Amino acid sequence: MARIALYKDNYADSTVVSNLFIDEYMKDANDAQLKVYFYLLRMLNADQAISVSGIADKFNHTEKDVIRALKYWEKQQILDLDFDENKALVGIHLRDLSAQATPAPQHNVLLTSGSVQAQNTAGSSMISAAAQRVQTAPQETTPVYTKPAYSLDQLREFKEREETSQLLFIAEAYIGKPLTPSEIKTILFFTDVLHFSDDLIDYLLQYCVERGKKDFKYIEKVAVNWAEEGITTPKQAQKFSTRYDKSVYSIMNSLGRSTAPTAKELEFINRWTREYGFSTDIILEACERSSLATDRHRFEYAEGILSSWKNAGIHHKSDIQQADATYQKKKATKPAPAASSNRFTQFAQNSYDFAALEKEILSN
Template sequence: MINIQLHNDCPATDTIVPNQFIDRFMPSANGEFVKVYLYLLRCIHSHASNCTISEIADKFNNTEMDIQRALRYWQKEGLLSLEETADGKLCGIGLLPFPEDSTDTEEASSSPAPSAVSPKETPASAAGETFCASQPVNLPQEPQIRHYTLDEIAEFQKNPDIQEMLFVVETYIRHPFSENDINTILFWHEDLHFSAELIVYLVEYCVSKGHTNLRYLNKVALAWHEKKITSVEQAKSEAAVRSKAYYAVMKAFGITGRNLIDSETAMIRKWTKEYAFDLSLIQEACARTISSTGQSSFSYADSILTSWYNDKVHSLEDVKRLDATHQQKKKERAAVKANAAASPKKNNFNNFESRENDYKSLEAMLLNSPIRS
């Protein structure tokens, strides 16, 4: 028999959040991770089949790395399946049925086993739904925080350096450690291989920026680990460059009374690290952005700096040369346009060859000719 394809032409305006997600998974999850999962639910219910990691990051003013962490978290919890290409790039996201709960035996025994769903199929069934990413994205593996037993923690605290480190960190964050806090700090020491001095500086640096939440501190620690920062000197150098660049951009854009969001700081990192632009070039791009748009548009400034990067600009002198070349081309285009406007249009009247008569001589000839009677 011929398969009948079912489709829904009614616009979806509501997103249904399963009670199991609210009761079992949401309380223990990071709030940012919850946002990502709810957004995927919304996309599925509105029949959106394509997106990119960068689009989701922009939606919540997060970095792409934050979105990737959220996806890996829900994959670990068994709520998502991440489909990858042969070279390890993300090409699809599948929403899975909720794992069986041992306390819910009746539902577990009555529910059928989930069947496999092809990435090309998108039926809204209990077997799960597929959400395809239109742009492949690499998902680098991130170290996971290990949960130590109380005996293992007590063994660590026998080390005087670790004991002193924990005391200093607890003093900085101004609240007693929870078990998760200690696991996070030991994760920095044992898995990220941060020295006690580097961990103390990490906490000191974040507290000076007004952040004492261990989740925020862990994000900074992971970022330093990705940049292969292993000493206090490297961390100070990174912080100095970052703080100087951020302050310069905020001043150029006239930003006061708020901190930069993740997408804005990511652009600044690209300008200073990937493009290797000095602050004078970045400030010039910001000034031109304000002049052209009247607002502090990071995306507009990014388009200017990306154009300069593609044109091999390295200094303000290079910018001046580009401006001169642009102005010269602009004048040439204007001259061509003016010449085209001044030249007569070709038509039948202009193509007619006019007579070349000397009217004065004709007039004299007529006056001098005898009048015949």
């Protein structure tokens, strides 16, 4: 894959991370997403080339993991991705997260088929022809579902509604603590903007808490996602939440399961895909070996295989073949095991002449 050069006017031996990012975005991101974003910030201060494959190799992730991480941050609206007519990634625009009245100069990470420059867009005469072909990143637009800045009067009026007290009681029971004014405003957002019924909010809270998520930022993201999908009833939400992509069902089938995954099984699958960063073909290979090896505890068996592959630095299916060949080579050259040492074999072994012994016995 093409290498990407990044340039900046001033290089410093430090990387600045926005407080807003730490406060609002970092807690919901996974390991791969954080590594990719921090690495992009780091590389803005280095006169070095980068590539998707290079980032993947550096952090022992797949290229798909890197692309997924970039698209995650694009969805969070803290960066923009530029693609050419062939849908190849050619640019990354890191948005300014500071709250300054006058925005700081923005920086672009430009990707093309050759070595392309990432420059300070506030002004530089070093603009290559390839950089000129990259269009300016689109301006940030206001999402359809934006939580208003509710006033204290609006919050007080909401709390005084007859039906609100029961809803807040249910929410506090799920969360396990009294709600803060900010959290109450989020529930007001569910009813006022998303138009969720009390039953749907009840199911929303139950759904998130069962997955160990009590943070209202996470709950709000789920709610907005449901609203964007047109979900208006708990039944629709339940049907939507049980939908999994084709790869999940492929993994389930390879392990002899024909039903939707349980919470524990989905935990395994998420670990293999997100934490370990394996592609579906590698996971299916481990599942096939597990099914051939045992009829019970196949998920645990596959976990053992994939965990060992992760520790061995396996990223592609070809790596598995090399690991197998190395194992077989070591096995072939391993010396034969010594004779068993137990209480019957710890004594010196003698060689007897049974014909002489018989003659001696008969002569007595």
